[in-house]
Amino acid sequence: MTSKISHKLIVGVAGVAIVIIGVFAWVILDSQQRLLLSDLERSANQLSATIKSSTRDDMMLNRPEAVQGIISTIGAQDGIEKVRIFNKEGRIILSTDPEDAGKMVDKKTEACYVCHTADQPLERVPVSERVRIFKTAQGVSTFGIIDPIYNEKGCWQSSCHAHPKSQTVLGVLDITMSMADVERAAREGRARLVTFALIAVFATGLMIYWLVGRVVLQPVRRIAAVTRKVAEGDLSQKVDVRTSDEIGKLGESFNDMMQKLADAQRQLLQANKLASVGRLAAGVAHEINNPLTGVLTYSSFLLKRAGKDSELKDDLDVIVRETKRCREIVKGLLDFSRQSVSERHPVPVNDIVHDACRIVKNPLSTQKTTIVLNLGENLPLIHADASRMQQVLVNLLVNAGDAMPEEKGGTITVTTDLVDDAGLGGASQGPREAVRIRVADTGSGIEKKDLDKIFEPFFSTKGTRGNGLGLAIVWGIIEGHGGRLTVESEVGKGTTFTILVPVARPLTAESRNRPLP
Amino acid sequence: MTGKLRILVVDDEQVILDSARKILGSDLTVLTAPDAEAASQLLAAEAPDIVISDLVLPGASGMKLLDNALEHDPGLVIILTTGFSTVENAVAALKHGAFDFLPKPFTCDELLSSVARARRAVELRLTLGARGPGERGEFHLGVQTWARPERDGTVLLGVTEKELRTLERIEGVELPEIGAELRQGGRLVTLLTSDGLAHGMWSPLGGRVLAVNNALKDAPELLRDASNGARFVARIQPSDLDGELPNLIES
Ligand SMILES: Nc1ncnc2c1ncn2[C@@H]1O[C@H](COP(=O)(O)OP(=O)(O)OP(=O)(O)O)[C@@H](O)[C@H]1O
């Protein structure tokens, strides 16, 4: 497909080049021809003037042999075909060609019709009309020029032969010259030009081929190659962007798309993992519940009957307590598998933050951890399930509290503000905004290798104190809200969880400026 | 009533049948069935007073068994046991006329509490199907608890008069905490009675607890006092009223 594009480009550009070069060549050839002709014209004109002036005296003295001599001398020159003098009757009175002598022509011949087209013959005609180009019977291109011989004082006063004074034109001097040389020169010029034009067209084609290949095809091929790899499932591919032109832009947006795709895939993966874990959890819970019921009923029954036997009672206590703990784990699993976001309403995000903080305040203060609230004012309502969102915050706050150093405690900062919707699923609905909730702690931080895993169910670094379900649940809830959850962390410094939740109603510039009813 | 009450326990897990027999055997005649078919036969042949059945059974669902049994004998007191994953089904079961449900795994005390109330219900011949003397505008979760939506969008929750009649003298209450999230079919309140049992009551609706009836802490028996309006246990902000009300029985 790409080769077809390049073919089209090359053929198109070469076509344009051919036309342009062709027109140029034609213009040049034409002007060259004109130049040659005007040269010819000028020299013919000069020649006829020379003949006229050099024969004038002999004419006047009526010495035809002398005139014939001059004409013959001149006519012998290279390129001159014939020199003829017509008299008024159309008789050739003198000619370089002896055969012509005495021949008659009428006013229709090429030597005469220039002046004799209209009813009243013209007296004077410009040079350009006096020249003519024709082919002889032998097929030789010939150039002719006529030069009228005008009556003058000397002629009508001359005694020898009477030219009445009323006559203006006495005869016509007609010189014809072969155009073979001129034509050869023109032919040679044309051949050179055509050769040059062909070379130019070819060179342009090559150059365009090279340019198209380098500027368009290579980058497009690179993108295509990456696309193929992506199609084979390798989402880590990136286009090497080398230019800032449209193709560079294409590469950039391709990379951008890949980034989004990779993100989306990761989220999908996480969601799928959660879904399958959810199903698994439900199944496991159901299977485990029955044996657990046996253990729990028996042990609690025995505990009841143990009465005062304190040693046995203590042992049974342990069994009942641990079984109850199992029950809580299973319950947690099931809560997790059931974490559907049920009812979403427009709710004020800061209220949710306040409620969540109230719940964790006591346990946190015993850990010497303080919560700093940095809540944005006049935030739009978010479209959320309040109790689920509260669960999210409680989980994050409890995790932050757990991450604090045992003795010293630390600070948790909760920030809410409004941000431009950074790619939250809602592009079709125009510009949207999202509320951002950040929970930042000064705790232990999370190691890089763990960052990818913390959202996975059952990943915990807390041993028996943690089930590793907290963040998986948080993820599921945020996902269910069409929101986004990201984490940044630096070991020893702390961790920041960032949540983006879509606002309740898309705010357009219009609706925002409109006064509230 | 002569002799011991008879209880039929239906479960596909032998260990549960065994433990039920062990725990309940001293006071009741315990019959057991591993599946719905055997249960139906025993129901017809032995006419037990109380049935404890799992919701998920080989053969037929416990719900089906419940429907059939109640059609045959509307006075039958049925307790359904269920894994957590089917709390919603259990709520539905209460609507179908079950007396109580016990989420698995349960402790000996939880089983005893439920059975104790069931026995009282049998002795009192509480007809579960018929409408109780509940007030208009009340919604009941089975025979156990009620919910009364108020004008301001909050809902009052309490324990039904029928349920209270199955209890011995109430000596203590464990109220939910203000701000806590209740779930439909989750724990609403625990009532401690003079026979040493703790009776968990299921919440008819989910929502956030706005207020609790603190007077009950000092005088738990106030709960039975139908004359004043102080019978309620808690006031909640429901989370999904429209979605959950259809699971309740309107009086
Ligand atoms: N704020 C934080 N600072 C440092 N580590 C954290 C933080 N939040 C989470 N973690 C790490 O991520 C792991 C997973 O967290 P998660 O909440 O999913 O499980 P948990 O807290 O271990 O157990 P659970 O929440 O189920 O009781 C934690 O064990 C901890 O290692």
Ligand SMILES: [Mg+2]
């Ligand atoms: Mg946690």
